[in-house]
Amino acid sequence: GAGVSQSPSNKVTEKGKDVELRCDPISGHTALYWYRQSLGQGLEFLIYFQGNSAPDKSGLPSDRFSAERTGGSVSTLTIQRTQQEDSAVYLCASSLGPSGGETQYFGPGTRLLVL
Amino acid sequence: DAKTTQPTSMDCAEGRAANLPCNHSTISGNEYVYWYRQIHSQGPQYIIHGLKNNETNEMASLIITEDRKSSTLILPHATLRDTAVYYCIVRVLNNDMRFGAGTRLTVKP
Numbered sequence: 642g643a644g645v646s647q648s649p650s651n652k653v654t655e656k657g658k659d660v661e662l663r664c665d666p667i668s669g670h671t672a673l674y675w676y677r678q679s680l681g682q683g684l685e686f687l688i689y690f691q692g693n694s695a696p697d698k699s700g701l702p703s704d705r706f707s708a709e710r711t712g713g714s715v716s717t718l719t720i721q722r723t724q725q726e727d728s729a730v731y732l733c734a735s736s737l738g739p740s741g742g743e744t745q746y747f748g749p750g751t752r753l754l755v756l
Numbered sequence: 757d758a759k760t761t762q763p764t765s766m767d768c769a770e771g772r773a774a775n776l777p778c779n780h781s782t783i784s785g786n787e788y789v790y791w792y793r794q795i796h797s798q799g800p801q802y803i804i805h806g807l808k809n810n811e812t813n814e815m816a817s818l819i820i821t822e823d824r825k826s827s828t829l830i831l832p833h834a835t836l837r838d839t840a841v842y843y844c845i846v847r848v849l850n851n852d853m854r855f856g857a858g859t860r861l862t863v864k865p
Contacts, residue, residue: 645799676853683843684800684855732799734853744790745853747799 645748647733653754662718662751666735673716677729723755760844765860774831776859778844781825791829793840834863
């Protein structure tokens with residue numbers, strides 16, 4: 642079946658504007674993760690959703706960042722009042738969940754540039 | 757999750773085996789060793805994972821030492837398309853991935 646998809650693939654915005662990034666996980670995957678990757682750096686964990694449990698938000702860098710997952714499937718990462726340091730590739734991953742194996746499969750990412 | 761140490765970069769001749777080492781001396785008994793790779797401008801791609809036994813799939817082999825303090829990812833016949841950054845991660849299942857800087861593998865013709 643289809644892999645993890647993300648949209649948009651690229652986003653250019655002005656400082657201070659809000660942006661929404663979307664992730665469609667693999668069908669049937671109950672776990673969903675958001676990461677970001679700055680240029681030349683490793684991945685930085687942001688937030689983790691597992692089924693209907695409360696999300697693990699421990700990686701969110703500030704209260705300008707939030708994420709939702711509706712209906713246990715699609716997720717939206719929202720960045721309010723964007724700053725230039727928010728420029729990065731935002732990656733989404735999904736996995737079957739704790740009862741079905743934990744290999745995470747990544748989407749292609751959204752490249753965010755804040756001017 | 758335990759920390760991993762990998763060489764910053766490695767070169768490999770096309771058609772030869774690429775052996776990528778990873779040290780994870782503080783690994784605990786319930787932590788798995790995962791390998792991913794990231795080709796420029798793409799999302800990370802899962803390669804293989806294991807707990808204590810050696811593993812092989814269509815992409816690679818994973819050799820884990822008996823004490824589990826280190827492992828080696830083996831690409832048996834490297835091609836130019838295997839040029840990427842390779843990440844070794846140790847984690848407990850159901851946890852997020854803590855990626856380090858990885859090893860930048862360059863396969864040369």
